[in-house]
Amino acid sequence: MNKLRQYIISNLSSIFFSIFLSLFAIASVIFLIKLATYTAVIQLTVWEMTKLYFFRVPELLFYTLPVTFFIAATLSLFRLSNENEIVVIFSLGIKPSYLIKTLLKPAMFLSVILLFNFFIIFPHSKILSSNFISYKKSEAQFNLAASEFGNSFGNWLLYLGKKNDDGSFSKVFLFNKNDKEEILISAKRAKLLNDSGILRLKLYNGQGYSYSKEKFTQINFEMMLLNDTMKTKLDVYREPLDYWLSPERHKVKKKMFITDFLLSLFPVMGLFLAAAIGIVHSRHQKSQIYLFLFLGIVLFYGATMGLQKLLGFYTIPVVIILWTLLTYTYYKRKILVRF
Numbered sequence: 058m059n060k061l062r063q064y065i066i067s068n069l070s071s072i073f074f075s076i077f078l079s080l081f082a083i084a085s086v087i088f089l090i091k092l093a094t095y096t097a098v099i100q101l102t103v104w105e106m107t108k109l110y111f112f113r114v115p116e117l118l119f120y121t122l123p124v125t126f127f128i129a130a131t132l133s134l135f136r137l138s139n140e141n142e143i144v145v146i147f148s149l150g151i152k153p154s155y156l157i158k159t160l161l162k163p164a165m166f167l168s169v170i171l172l173f174n175f176f177i178i179f180p181h182s183k184i185l186s187s188n189f190i191s192y193k194k195s196e197a198q199f200n201l202a203a204s205e206f207g208n209s210f211g212n213w214l215l216y217l218g219k220k221n222d223d224g225s226f227s228k229v230f231l232f233n234k235n236d237k238e239e240i241l242i243s244a245k246r247a248k249l250l251n252d253s254g255i256l257r258l259k260l261y262n263g264q265g266y267s268y269s270k271e272k273f274t275q276i277n278f279e280m281m282l283l284n285d286t287m288k289t290k291l292d293v294y295r296e297p298l299d300y301w302l303s304p305e306r307h308k309v310k311k312k313m314f315i316t317d318f319l320l321s322l323f324p325v326m327g328l329f330l331a332a333a334i335g336i337v338h339s340r341h342q343k344s345q346i347y348l349f350l351f352l353g354i355v356l357f358y359g360a361t362m363g364l365q366k367l368l369g370f371y372t373i374p375v376v377i378i379l380w381t382l383l384t385y386t387y388y389k390r391k392i393l394v395r396f
């Protein structure tokens with residue numbers, strides 16, 4: 058029995074990894090194409106694009122693993138049927154429930170990984186990805202151009218002269234006006250420094266003028282620092298429960314929680330349907346396995362997403378109960394009656 062179990066698992070593993078690598082590669086290409094659109098707004102180096110890709114790997118794994126396991130479990134049973142090994146197994150008095158129990162262990166293991174992924178790892182990677190993009194967008198706002206009007210530095214209007222080879226600018230002018238006074242600063246040279254989200258303009262050899270109704274002030278300086286904190290909206294993240302219970306984007310998180318929870322259970326919930334589709338009699342049954350695979354995936358995903366607006370969180374128990382009853386009934390009539 059142990060050898061039979063190992064044989065079934067080895068068949069499942071070989072099919073699983075071949076399908077998973079293909080689906081993961083396709084999903085990665087789609088995401089990289091989407092990632093390329095960010096470069097129209099922000100500047101990304103190769104390392105930054107790689108980092109952003111790794112932030113999304115948990116999401117890519119989550120949407121490929123459940124489907125992969127369902128297809129692999131069905132095809133592994135279908136292979137055993139085509140090679141008449143299923144007939145031999147049942148001739149020895151082994152019941153179809155043994156096949157279900159054999160596939161149940163890897164299915165439960167995968168479901169636990171998926172639950173941990175969506176509840177623990179996914180919020181962490183989502184926050185990192187969102188904050189990284191927000192930071193890069195804020196940083197892009199300070200891509201200052203030389204010899205052009207319209208640059209700004211916080212509340213200051215900024216004009217930069219020629220850009221030097223060392224990255225500094227020459228002939229720099231800043232102007233700030235409010236209800237009480239007007240301030241003009243000029244400098245021979247300036248450097249733009251970015252220190253962990255704090256943008257600093259370092260001015261060399263200049264003068265500052267302040268004018269109001271009461272007084273006129275002038276100062277000379279050799280070096281001056283002007284600071285401006287980037288207005289980056291960063292999400293605060295402490296633990297997964299804070300992410301799921303926070304009021305921000307509540308509707309999106311609610312939909313995500315329902316969908317991801319049910320998809321995490323799909324490897325276990327799809328076993329009856331996988332057995333009903335995959336176990337066939339090679340001589341007397343013409344299997345339409347790929348059509349049934351497609352319909353099974355579409356029905357489960359459709360029920361998961363289609364009932365959310367109507368039932369809310371009740372979608373989870375309703376889908377679990379109805380799907381289990383329907384697939385077990387189909388499995389009982391198609392498999393248990395014959396074998």
